[in-house]
Amino acid sequence: MSNSTAQSQKFALAIHGGAGTILKESMTPELESAYKQKLKDALNAGYSVLKSGGSSLDAVEVAVKVLEDSPLFNAGKGSVFTAEGTNEMDASIMEGKTLKAGSVAGVTTIKNPISAARAVMEKSPHVMMTGKGAEKFAAEQKLEIVSPEYFFDSLRYKQWQKIKETEKIQLDHSEDRGDVKPSFDVEFNPNPDSKFGTVGAVALDINGNLAAATSTGGMTNKKFGRIGDSPIIGAGCYANNKTCAVSCTGHGEFFIRSVVAYDISALMEYKNLMLQQAAETVIDKKLTELGGTGGVIAVDAQGNIAMPFNTPGMYRGVVKENGEVEVSIYK
Ligand code: ASP
Helix, strand or coil, X not given: CHHHHHHCCCCEEEEEEEECCCCHHHCCHXXXXXXXXXXXXXXXXXXXXXXXXXXXXHHHHHHHHHHHCCCCCCCCCCCCCECCCCCCEEEEEXXXXXXXXXXXXEECCECCHHHHHHHHHHHCCCCEEEHHHHHHHHHHCCCCECCHHHHCCHHHHHHHHHHCCCCCEEECCCCCCCCCCCCCCEEECCCCCCCCCCEEEEEECCCCCEEEEEEECCCECECCCCCCCCCCECCCEEECCCCXXXXXXXXXXXXXXXXXXXXXXXXXXXXXXXXXXXXXXXXXXXHHHHCXXXXXXXEECCCCEECCECCCEEEEEEECCCCCEEEEEEC
Protein backbone atom coordinates (compact mmCIF):
# COMPACT_ATOMS: atom_id res chain seq x y z
CA MET A 1 0.00 0.00 0.00
CA SER A 2 2.71 2.35 0.91
CA ASN A 3 4.15 1.25 -2.37
CA SER A 4 1.12 2.32 -4.35
CA THR A 5 1.20 5.73 -2.69
CA ALA A 6 4.87 5.96 -3.48
CA GLN A 7 4.35 4.85 -7.07
CA SER A 8 2.03 7.79 -7.66
CA GLN A 9 4.89 10.15 -6.87
CA LYS A 10 6.92 11.65 -9.65
CA PHE A 11 10.38 10.50 -10.60
CA ALA A 12 12.80 11.77 -13.23
CA LEU A 13 16.21 11.03 -14.71
CA ALA A 14 18.51 12.90 -17.08
CA ILE A 15 22.02 12.03 -18.22
CA HIS A 16 24.82 13.61 -20.24
CA GLY A 17 27.80 12.24 -22.10
CA GLY A 18 29.72 15.49 -22.44
CA ALA A 19 29.25 18.92 -23.98
CA GLY A 20 30.98 19.77 -27.24
CA THR A 21 30.47 17.12 -29.85
CA ILE A 22 31.75 15.85 -33.11
CA LEU A 23 30.83 18.25 -35.92
CA LYS A 24 27.56 17.16 -37.43
CA GLU A 25 29.18 16.76 -40.84
CA SER A 26 31.86 14.45 -39.40
CA MET A 27 29.43 12.24 -37.52
CA THR A 28 28.71 8.94 -39.25
CA PRO A 29 25.30 7.29 -38.90
CA GLU A 30 26.99 4.28 -37.25
CA LEU A 31 28.76 6.38 -34.65
CA GLU A 32 25.69 8.45 -33.96
CA SER A 33 23.62 5.36 -33.36
CA ALA A 34 26.33 3.85 -31.12
CA TYR A 35 26.32 6.99 -28.94
CA LYS A 36 22.55 7.11 -28.81
CA GLN A 37 22.29 3.42 -27.97
CA LYS A 38 24.72 3.75 -25.07
CA LEU A 39 22.87 6.81 -23.74
CA LYS A 40 19.64 4.77 -23.93
CA ASP A 41 21.27 1.86 -22.09
CA ALA A 42 22.31 4.23 -19.31
CA LEU A 43 18.82 5.75 -19.12
CA ASN A 44 17.19 2.33 -19.03
CA ALA A 45 19.49 1.18 -16.24
CA GLY A 46 18.61 4.22 -14.13
CA TYR A 47 14.95 3.99 -15.05
CA SER A 48 14.59 0.40 -13.75
CA VAL A 49 15.92 1.56 -10.40
CA LEU A 50 13.54 4.52 -10.16
CA LYS A 51 10.52 2.67 -11.53
CA SER A 52 10.85 -0.03 -8.89
CA GLY A 53 10.98 2.56 -6.12
CA GLY A 54 14.76 2.66 -5.79
CA SER A 55 16.72 5.71 -4.71
CA SER A 56 17.93 8.53 -6.93
CA LEU A 57 21.41 7.79 -5.61
CA ASP A 58 21.29 4.23 -6.95
CA ALA A 59 19.84 5.48 -10.23
CA VAL A 60 22.58 8.03 -10.91
CA GLU A 61 25.29 5.58 -9.94
CA VAL A 62 24.09 2.78 -12.26
CA ALA A 63 23.50 5.18 -15.15
CA VAL A 64 27.01 6.64 -14.82
CA LYS A 65 28.54 3.16 -14.53
CA VAL A 66 27.06 2.17 -17.91
CA LEU A 67 28.75 5.21 -19.48
CA GLU A 68 32.03 4.67 -17.58
CA ASP A 69 32.17 1.11 -18.94
CA SER A 70 31.79 2.32 -22.54
CA PRO A 71 34.92 3.47 -24.40
CA LEU A 72 32.77 6.00 -26.30
CA PHE A 73 32.86 8.44 -23.39
CA ASN A 74 35.65 10.23 -21.55
CA ALA A 75 35.10 8.53 -18.19
CA GLY A 76 36.25 5.17 -16.84
CA LYS A 77 37.25 3.06 -19.86
CA GLY A 78 38.04 5.43 -22.73
CA SER A 79 39.31 8.24 -20.51
CA VAL A 80 41.68 10.70 -22.18
CA PHE A 81 45.46 10.62 -21.73
CA THR A 82 47.54 12.87 -19.48
CA ALA A 83 50.87 14.40 -20.56
CA GLU A 84 52.56 11.40 -18.94
CA GLY A 85 50.55 8.94 -21.02
CA THR A 86 48.37 7.80 -18.11
CA ASN A 87 44.59 7.94 -17.55
CA GLU A 88 43.66 9.85 -14.39
CA MET A 89 40.02 9.97 -13.50
CA ASP A 90 37.83 12.17 -11.30
CA ALA A 91 34.27 11.52 -10.07
CA SER A 92 31.74 12.82 -7.57
CA ILE A 93 28.29 12.06 -6.20
CA MET A 94 25.89 13.96 -3.94
CA GLU A 95 22.64 13.18 -2.12
CA GLY A 96 20.11 16.00 -1.91
CA LYS A 97 18.34 14.78 1.20
CA THR A 98 21.33 14.76 3.53
CA LEU A 99 23.74 16.99 1.57
CA LYS A 100 26.21 14.15 1.91
CA ALA A 101 28.79 13.99 -0.85
CA GLY A 102 31.82 12.01 -1.94
CA SER A 103 34.48 12.31 -4.60
CA VAL A 104 37.73 10.88 -5.89
CA ALA A 105 40.36 12.61 -8.03
CA GLY A 106 43.36 11.49 -10.03
CA VAL A 107 42.64 7.78 -9.72
CA THR A 108 44.18 5.30 -12.15
CA THR A 109 43.11 1.79 -11.15
CA ILE A 110 39.49 1.99 -9.95
CA LYS A 111 37.26 0.46 -12.62
CA ASN A 112 34.25 2.63 -11.71
CA PRO A 113 35.36 5.90 -10.12
CA ILE A 114 31.71 6.83 -9.44
CA SER A 115 31.34 3.87 -7.08
CA ALA A 116 34.50 4.94 -5.29
CA ALA A 117 33.03 8.44 -4.88
CA ARG A 118 29.93 6.87 -3.37
CA ALA A 119 32.02 4.76 -1.01
CA VAL A 120 33.87 7.89 0.14
CA MET A 121 30.48 9.46 0.90
CA GLU A 122 28.98 6.46 2.66
CA LYS A 123 31.89 4.59 4.18
CA SER A 124 34.29 7.32 5.28
CA PRO A 125 34.14 10.51 7.31
CA HIS A 126 35.57 12.41 4.33
CA VAL A 127 34.25 14.05 1.18
CA MET A 128 37.24 13.87 -1.17
CA MET A 129 40.13 11.47 -1.66
CA THR A 130 42.90 11.60 -4.25
CA GLY A 131 45.33 9.30 -6.05
CA LYS A 132 46.94 6.39 -4.23
CA GLY A 133 45.00 7.00 -1.03
CA ALA A 134 41.67 6.86 -2.85
CA GLU A 135 42.78 3.68 -4.62
CA LYS A 136 43.78 2.05 -1.33
CA PHE A 137 40.44 3.00 0.19
CA ALA A 138 38.55 1.63 -2.85
CA ALA A 139 40.42 -1.67 -2.57
CA GLU A 140 39.57 -1.88 1.13
CA GLN A 141 35.93 -1.30 0.20
CA LYS A 142 36.19 -4.28 -2.19
CA LEU A 143 35.54 -2.19 -5.27
CA GLU A 144 36.85 -3.57 -8.53
CA ILE A 145 40.50 -2.64 -9.11
CA VAL A 146 41.97 -3.03 -12.59
CA SER A 147 45.38 -2.52 -14.12
CA PRO A 148 45.87 0.97 -15.64
CA GLU A 149 45.93 -0.65 -19.11
CA TYR A 150 42.23 -1.43 -18.76
CA PHE A 151 41.49 2.25 -19.46
CA PHE A 152 43.54 2.35 -22.66
CA ASP A 153 41.62 3.23 -25.78
CA SER A 154 43.34 3.61 -29.15
CA LEU A 155 41.43 6.69 -30.29
CA ARG A 156 42.19 8.49 -27.03
CA TYR A 157 45.81 7.50 -27.47
CA LYS A 158 45.87 9.00 -30.96
CA GLN A 159 44.30 12.21 -29.67
CA TRP A 160 47.11 12.47 -27.16
CA GLN A 161 49.89 11.54 -29.64
CA LYS A 162 48.86 14.52 -31.77
CA ILE A 163 49.50 17.04 -29.02
CA LYS A 164 51.80 15.41 -26.51
CA GLU A 165 54.94 17.27 -27.63
CA THR A 166 53.15 20.58 -27.17
CA GLU A 167 52.18 22.51 -24.10
CA LYS A 168 48.54 22.27 -25.09
CA ILE A 169 45.92 20.73 -22.96
CA GLN A 170 42.90 19.69 -24.90
CA LEU A 171 39.32 19.84 -23.90
CA ASP A 172 37.42 16.81 -24.94
CA HIS A 173 35.34 19.08 -27.13
CA SER A 174 35.36 19.39 -30.86
CA GLU A 175 35.21 23.01 -31.72
CA ASP A 176 34.76 26.51 -30.57
CA ARG A 177 31.37 28.06 -30.31
CA GLY A 178 32.57 30.93 -32.47
CA ASP A 179 31.80 33.87 -30.25
CA VAL A 180 33.34 32.35 -27.13
CA LYS A 181 37.07 31.94 -27.54
CA PRO A 182 38.89 29.35 -25.49
CA SER A 183 41.76 30.63 -23.37
CA PHE A 184 45.24 30.52 -24.95
CA ASP A 185 46.42 27.26 -23.51
CA VAL A 186 43.42 25.19 -24.45
CA GLU A 187 42.83 23.74 -27.85
CA PHE A 188 39.37 22.79 -28.90
CA ASN A 189 39.71 19.47 -30.56
CA PRO A 190 39.60 19.91 -34.32
CA ASN A 191 39.98 16.21 -35.05
CA PRO A 192 36.82 14.78 -36.57
CA ASP A 193 37.80 11.28 -35.42
CA SER A 194 37.79 12.33 -31.83
CA LYS A 195 35.43 11.01 -29.24
CA PHE A 196 34.04 13.05 -26.45
CA GLY A 197 32.33 12.97 -23.21
CA THR A 198 32.56 13.47 -19.52
CA VAL A 199 29.45 11.77 -18.16
CA GLY A 200 26.83 12.56 -15.55
CA ALA A 201 23.36 11.84 -14.25
CA VAL A 202 20.74 13.61 -12.14
CA ALA A 203 17.62 12.03 -10.69
CA LEU A 204 14.53 12.54 -8.56
CA ASP A 205 13.06 9.43 -6.90
CA ILE A 206 9.53 8.66 -5.75
CA ASN A 207 10.40 9.73 -2.23
CA GLY A 208 11.26 13.22 -3.43
CA ASN A 209 15.01 12.75 -3.06
CA LEU A 210 17.44 14.25 -5.54
CA ALA A 211 20.92 13.02 -6.45
CA ALA A 212 23.68 13.97 -8.89
CA ALA A 213 26.77 12.17 -10.20
CA THR A 214 29.64 13.21 -12.52
CA SER A 215 32.61 11.22 -13.83
CA THR A 216 35.47 12.15 -16.19
CA GLY A 217 38.95 11.48 -17.52
CA GLY A 218 39.46 15.27 -17.59
CA MET A 219 41.41 16.93 -20.40
CA THR A 220 43.86 15.40 -22.90
CA ASN A 221 47.52 16.16 -22.10
CA LYS A 222 46.69 17.52 -18.64
CA LYS A 223 49.68 17.55 -16.32
CA PHE A 224 50.96 18.38 -12.86
CA GLY A 225 48.04 16.51 -11.32
CA ARG A 226 45.51 18.88 -12.87
CA ILE A 227 42.02 18.34 -11.44
CA GLY A 228 38.92 19.79 -13.12
CA ASP A 229 35.48 20.63 -11.81
CA SER A 230 34.01 17.13 -12.00
CA PRO A 231 35.09 15.92 -8.53
CA ILE A 232 34.53 19.30 -6.88
CA ILE A 233 31.24 19.48 -5.02
CA GLY A 234 29.46 22.71 -5.96
CA ALA A 235 31.44 23.11 -9.20
CA GLY A 236 30.80 19.98 -11.30
CA CYS A 237 28.16 18.31 -9.14
CA TYR A 238 25.58 19.37 -6.57
CA ALA A 239 22.28 18.14 -5.12
CA ASN A 240 19.92 19.64 -2.57
CA ASN A 241 16.33 18.47 -2.04
CA LYS A 242 15.30 22.09 -1.46
CA THR A 243 16.32 23.06 -4.97
CA CYS A 244 17.83 20.78 -7.61
CA ALA A 245 20.47 18.24 -8.65
CA VAL A 246 23.09 19.32 -11.21
CA SER A 247 25.86 17.58 -13.18
CA CYS A 248 28.23 19.63 -15.34
CA THR A 249 30.45 19.14 -18.37
CA GLY A 250 32.77 21.61 -20.03
CA HIS A 251 35.97 23.53 -19.48
CA GLY A 252 36.55 22.65 -15.85
CA GLU A 253 38.58 25.68 -14.81
CA PHE A 254 35.67 27.98 -15.69
CA PHE A 255 33.18 25.73 -13.93
CA ILE A 256 35.28 25.83 -10.77
CA ARG A 257 35.62 29.61 -10.91
CA SER A 258 31.90 30.04 -11.54
CA VAL A 259 30.91 27.41 -8.94
CA VAL A 260 28.35 26.42 -11.56
CA ALA A 261 26.41 23.59 -9.94
CA TYR A 262 25.95 25.34 -6.62
CA ASP A 263 25.22 28.68 -8.27
CA ILE A 264 22.18 27.18 -10.03
CA SER A 265 20.94 25.83 -6.70
CA ALA A 266 21.63 29.14 -4.95
CA LEU A 267 19.66 31.13 -7.55
CA MET A 268 16.70 28.87 -6.83
CA GLU A 269 17.11 28.98 -3.07
CA TYR A 270 17.81 32.66 -2.58
CA LYS A 271 16.23 34.28 -5.61
CA ASN A 272 13.36 31.87 -6.13
CA LEU A 273 14.23 31.33 -9.77
CA MET A 274 12.69 28.36 -11.55
CA LEU A 275 15.13 25.60 -12.56
CA GLN A 276 15.26 26.48 -16.27
CA GLN A 277 15.81 30.16 -15.56
CA ALA A 278 18.50 29.47 -12.95
CA ALA A 279 20.37 27.02 -15.21
CA GLU A 280 20.19 29.37 -18.21
CA THR A 281 21.36 32.34 -16.15
CA VAL A 282 24.47 30.46 -15.08
CA ILE A 283 25.33 28.82 -18.44
CA ASP A 284 24.17 31.36 -21.02
CA LYS A 285 25.11 34.43 -19.04
CA LYS A 286 27.60 33.99 -16.20
CA LEU A 287 29.71 31.16 -17.62
CA THR A 288 29.56 32.48 -21.18
CA GLU A 289 30.57 36.01 -20.13
CA LEU A 290 33.59 34.57 -18.34
CA GLY A 291 34.60 32.74 -21.55
CA GLY A 292 33.70 29.25 -20.35
CA THR A 293 32.08 26.60 -22.51
CA GLY A 294 30.00 23.59 -21.60
CA GLY A 295 26.64 22.67 -20.22
CA VAL A 296 24.66 21.10 -17.41
CA ILE A 297 21.83 18.69 -16.81
CA ALA A 298 19.60 19.54 -13.87
CA VAL A 299 16.40 18.27 -12.28
CA ASP A 300 14.36 19.95 -9.56
CA ALA A 301 12.25 18.57 -6.72
CA GLN A 302 9.15 18.65 -8.97
CA GLY A 303 10.84 16.58 -11.67
CA ASN A 304 11.38 19.48 -14.11
CA ILE A 305 14.49 19.04 -16.22
CA ALA A 306 16.80 21.70 -17.72
CA MET A 307 19.77 20.99 -20.00
CA PRO A 308 21.32 24.26 -21.24
CA PHE A 309 24.73 24.27 -23.00
CA ASN A 310 26.69 26.85 -24.98
CA THR A 311 28.60 24.37 -27.18
CA PRO A 312 27.31 23.13 -30.57
CA GLY A 313 26.05 20.00 -28.89
CA MET A 314 25.88 17.95 -25.73
CA TYR A 315 25.26 14.21 -25.58
CA ARG A 316 22.17 14.03 -23.42
CA GLY A 317 19.00 12.14 -22.66
CA VAL A 318 15.95 11.96 -20.44
CA VAL A 319 13.54 9.18 -19.62
CA LYS A 320 9.87 9.84 -18.99
CA GLU A 321 7.84 8.11 -16.32
CA ASN A 322 6.28 5.82 -18.93
CA GLY A 323 9.77 4.60 -19.81
CA GLU A 324 10.02 6.52 -23.08
CA VAL A 325 13.61 7.63 -23.63
CA GLU A 326 14.70 10.69 -25.57
CA VAL A 327 18.34 11.18 -26.54
CA SER A 328 19.90 14.08 -28.45
CA ILE A 329 23.31 15.29 -29.47
CA TYR A 330 23.00 18.63 -31.27
CA LYS A 331 21.13 21.82 -30.42
N1 ASP B 1 34.74 19.19 -16.97
C1 ASP B 1 35.77 18.24 -17.33
C2 ASP B 1 37.09 18.73 -16.82
O1 ASP B 1 37.38 19.90 -16.98
C3 ASP B 1 35.88 18.01 -18.81
C4 ASP B 1 34.60 17.81 -19.58
O2 ASP B 1 33.51 18.00 -19.06
O3 ASP B 1 34.69 17.42 -20.77
O4 ASP B 1 37.87 17.95 -16.34
